[in-house]
Amino acid sequence: MSIPNLPNIKPDLLDTPTLAKLAPVGELDHPPRILMLYGSLRERSFSRFLVYEAARILEHFGAEVKIFDPMELPMAGSVPETHPKVVELRELSLWSEGQVWCSPERHGAITAVMKNQIDWIPLEQGALRPSQGRTLAVMQVCGGSQSFNVVNTLRLLGRWMRMFTIPNQSSVPMAYKEFDEDGRMRPSAYYERVVDVMEELFKMTLLLRGRTSYLTDRYSERNERAVKAIDRQIGKI
Secondary structure, three states: OOHHHOOOOOHHHOOOOOOOOOOOOOOOOOOOEEEEEEOOOOOOOHHHHHHHHHHHHHHHHOOEEEEOOOOOOOOOOOOOOOOHHHHHHHHHHHHOOEEEEEEEOEOOEOOHHHHHHHHOOOOOEOOEOOOOOOEEEEEEEOOOOOOOHHHHHHHHHHHHOOOEEOOOOEEEOOHHHHEOOOOOEOOOHHHHHHHHHHHHHHHHHHHHOOOHHHHOOOHHHHHHHHHHHHHHHHHHO
């Protein structure tokens, strides 16, 4: 079937992928930039401990890591977007090439602290996209037996934010047993899984860097821009 026979498709706005367009991009002049979010305000927070442990692994691989502190971040919609903590979070999201989200499980779901951070990150900010095209790794800590409620919810949110969520993930059961008094994770199969997840995130971030603008360029959006351009031209006549 030829393209002109497809209903309502404008062939000049289609962009058929080619090897040339997807060819490897040369080395960039900075290490992968990873933003890490955790979902607890407790003094002894296992989700924060897990993020710190993951950050050490990423830095060992050569990434530049920044961890956002959710303390004093207001509830989404309760203050103007100019609030310092909101500005800080959005600037970090724009800075990042990949992200790590880690939340405790509370009542079978992510915490309000975790959801509030994600709610403050818009899909679009003017001409910028604070989340789209970035890689994402998801993790959770459990107070009891292992579950995957949180990572499943985080995957759903990552998809909604148009992020490339990597296949691997980490769920740490009975987290109070997995960290010592200094907040360091004890050697275990769970720790090895965290290493696996961060290694995969690092690799995927390198593979996608420099390509996200192309990968997130969509026919529907090109068509919308073309229609608006025509409307502006008609308005000038």
